[in-house]
Amino acid sequence: MTDAPKSTTLLGRVRTRLQIVSVAKALYVASVAVLAAAVVAVLLIRLLGLIPQSQEQPLWLLSIPAVAVLLAGIFHRRVEQQTAARAVDEHARTKDLFLTLSSLSSSAGEYQPLVTSSAEQRAEQIIPDDVVPFRFGGRVAKVVAVAAAFALAVLLTPQLDPFGKVEAATRTADQKKEIEAIHKEALSRADRLKKEAERADEESGEIEDRVNEMKSDFRNMQPKKKGANTKVLDSHRMDLGDLWKSASNDQLRRMMNQPISKQQLGGTRSQKMNEWLKDLQEGNTESLQQELKKARQTMQAMMEAKDPEERKKLASQLQRELQDLQKFAKDKAGSKELAAALSKAMKSLQAAKTPGENPEQMQLSKDAMEALKQSLALSEKEMEQVAQAAKDLKKLEDALKTLQQAQQLNDKGQLDGAKCEGCESLEDYAELYAAMMGEGAGEGDKDVNDGGGGVGRGGESAEDDSDPEGYKKEKDKLQIQAGKILLSIKTKEYAEELDFDPEKMRQYQKSISSLKSSVQSAIDAEEIPPGYVDGIKGYFDKIEDVDPKLKAK
Numbered sequence: 001m002t003d004a005p006k007s008t009t010l011l012g013r014v015r016t017r018l019q020i021v022s023v024a025k026a027l028y029v030a031s032v033a034v035l036a037a038a039v040v041a042v043l044l045i046r047l048l049g050l051i052p053q054s055q056e057q058p059l060w061l062l063s064i065p066a067v068a069v070l071l072a073g074i075f076h077r078r079v080e081q082q083t084a085a086r087a088v089d090e091h092a093r094t095k096d097l098f099l100t101l102s103s104l105s106s107s108a109g110e111y112q113p114l115v116t117s118s119a120e121q122r123a124e125q126i127i128p129d130d131v132v133p134f135r136f137g138g139r140v141a142k143v144v145a146v147a148a149a150f151a152l153a154v155l156l157t158p159q160l161d162p163f164g165k166v167e168a169a170t171r172t173a174d175q176k177k178e179i180e181a182i183h184k185e186a187l188s189r190a191d192r193l194k195k196e197a198e199r200a201d202e203e204s205g206e207i208e209d210r211v212n213e214m215k216s217d218f219r220n221m222q223p224k225k226k227g228a229n230t231k232v233l234d235s236h237r238m239d240l241g242d243l244w245k246s247a248s249n250d251q252l253r254r255m256m257n258q259p260i261s262k263q264q265l266g267g268t269r270s271q272k273m274n275e276w277l278k279d280l281q282e283g284n285t286e287s288l289q290q291e292l293k294k295a296r297q298t299m300q301a302m303m304e305a306k307d308p309e310e311r312k313k314l315a316s317q318l319q320r321e322l323q324d325l326q327k328f329a330k331d332k333a334g335s336k337e338l339a340a341a342l343s344k345a346m347k348s349l350q351a352a353k354t355p356g357e358n359p360e361q362m363q364l365s366k367d368a369m370e371a372l373k374q375s376l377a378l379s380e381k382e383m384e385q386v387a388q389a390a391k392d393l394k395k396l397e398d399a400l401k402t403l404q405q406a407q408q409l410n411d412k413g414q415l416d417g418a419k420c421e422g423c424e425s426l427e428d429y430a431e432l433y434a435a436m437m438g439e440g441a442g443e444g445d446k447d448v449n450d451g452g453g454g455v456g457r458g459g460e461s462a463e464d465d466s467d468p469e470g471y472k473k474e475k476d477k478l479q480i481q482a483g484k485i486l487l488s489i490k491t492k493e494y495a496e497e498l499d500f501d502p503e504k505m506r507q508y509q510k511s512i513s514s515l516k517s518s519v520q521s522a523i524d525a526e527e528i529p530p531g532y533v534d535g536i537k538g539y540f541d542k543i544e545d546v547d548p549k550l551k552a553k
Contacts, residue, residue: 182375215429351364
C-alpha cells in the first residue's frame with residue numbers, strides 16, 4: 001500500500017477511531033461491573049459487620065477506576081487494518097474495495113494498479129469521523145447512574161454488627177491509639193523526670209549545706225551572747241523557711257502529715273499500704289520497690305506463658321498488684337504523677353492480656369507489653385522522686401524544729417555550744433536540746449522580784465522630780481477607734497465577769513473561738529514553715545489565759 005497514500009491515511013485514522021471505541025466499550029463494561037461489585041461489597045461489609053466503618057479508608061475509592069482501567073486494558077478488542085477496511089467498505093458501500101486494497105501485498109495479479117487507483121479516488125470522498133462516529137453519551141450516563149448508586153450505598157447503608165467483629169476491631173483500633181499515646185507520653189515524661197531529678201539533687205545539696213552550716217553555728221553558741229545567738233538563729237530560720245516553701249507543695253504536705261491508720265479493716269492490704277506510707281514519709285521506698293519488683297516478675301511470667309489460661313491468671317494477678325499501687329499513690333501518697341503512670345500501666349495491661357489471632361492483634365499485644373514495661377519503669381522513677389522530696393522536706397522540718405529548740409534554750413540563756421562536741425546529726429542536737437530543756441524545766445528566773453518592786457536585784461531607783469527644761473502640762477489626743485466597750489475600766493484590780501455586758505461578752509468569746517479555729521487554715525494557706533507554727537498557735541491559745549496571781553489581787 002505504499003503506492004496508495006490517501007487510502008493508507010484513511011484506513012489508519014479509521015483504525016484508530018475503532019480502537020478508541022473498543023477501549024471505551026471495554027472501559028464502560030468494566031466500570032459498570034466494578035461499581036456493581038463495589039455496591040454489593042459495601043452492603044455486605046456494612047450489614048454483616050465485616051469491617052468497622054472507622055477503618056474504611058477513603059483512598060479505597062481510587063481502586064474502583066484503577067481496576068476498571070486495568071480490566072479495560074486487558075480485555076478490550078484489538079483492531080486490525082482489515083477491520084478498518086471492512087468498516088470503510090460498509091460505510092461507503094464500495095463492495096470490499098478497501099478490504100481488497102489492504103490485502104494486495106499478500107496477493108498477486110495484474111489488477112492491483114486498478115484497485116489502487118479506484119481506492120485512491122474514493123478515499124478523497126470518505127470522512128473518517130463519519131465512518132466511526134463517537135457516541136459515548138448514553139454509556140457515560142449509565143456509568144454515572146451506577147456510581148451514584150454506589151455513593152448512596154456508602155453514605156446511607158447503616159453499620160451493623162451481628163457477629164461482634166466491628167466491636168472487636170474498634171476496640172483493637174482504640175487500644176492501638178491509646179498504646180501509641182502512652183508510649184509517647186512515657187518518653188516525654190521520662191525526659192522531664194530526668195531534668196526534675198537533676199534539679200532535685202541540686203536542692204538536696206543546698207539543703208544539706210544549710211543544715212551543716214546551722215550545726216556548725218550551734219557549736220559556736222555562747223550562753224551569755226543571747227542577742228548574737230538570736231541573730232544567727234533568725235538568719236538560719238529565714239533560709240530554711242525559704243527552702244521549705246520551695247521544697248513543699250500541697251500534695252506533699254498532705255502525704256507527710258497523713259496519720260498512719262491503726263485500723264485493719266482492709267486486712268493485709270490495708271496494713272501493707274500503711275507500711276508503704278510510713279516508709280515513704282521517711283523517704284524510704286524499699287517496700288514499694290519490692291512491690292514493683294514483684295509486679296515486674298509477674299509481667300515477665302505473663303509474657304513467657306504459653307497457656308492462655310495461665311496468661312490470663314497472671315494478668316489478673318498483675319492487675320491486682322497494680323491496683324494496690326495505684327490506690328496507694330492516689331489515696332495515701334497523693335502523687336498525681338505516680339497514679340497516672342500506674343494508670344497507664346494498667347491500660348497497657350488490658351491491651352496485652354490476650355495476644356489475639358490476627359496479626360494486628362498480635363502486634364498490639366507486643367506493643368502493649370512494651371508500653372507496660374515503660375510505664376512500670378516510669379512509676380519507679382516517679383516513686384523515687386516522691387521519696388526524695390519527702391526526705392528533703394522531713395530534713396527541713398527536723399532542722400526547723402531543732403532550730404526552735406535552740407531558740408527556746410537561748411531565750412533562757414542555756415544555749416551552750418560547748419555541750420555539742422559529740423553531736424553529729426540533727427537527731428543528736430535534738431536529743432541534746434530536749435534533755436537540756438528538761439533539766440531547766442523547774443527553774444524559774446532568779447532575777448524576778450516577787451515583792452512587786454519590779455525585775456532585778458537592786459532596790460528602788462532614785463528619782464529626780466526637778467525639771468531643768470521646764471515641764472508643761474499637756475494632754476495627748478486619745479487614739480480611740482470605732483468599736484464596742486466590753487468592760488468598764490477599774491483601777492488596781494482585776495476585771496470580773498460581772499463587769500462585762502453579757503451579750504457583748506458572748507460575741508467576744510465567739511469571735512475568739514472563730515479566730516482560733518481559722519489559725520490552722522491560715523497557716524496552711526500561707527505555707528508557714530514548721531519553725532514558726534508552734535509560736536503562732538501558742539500565741540492564740542493564750543489569748544484567754546488568765547494569770548491566777550493577777551486575778552487574786
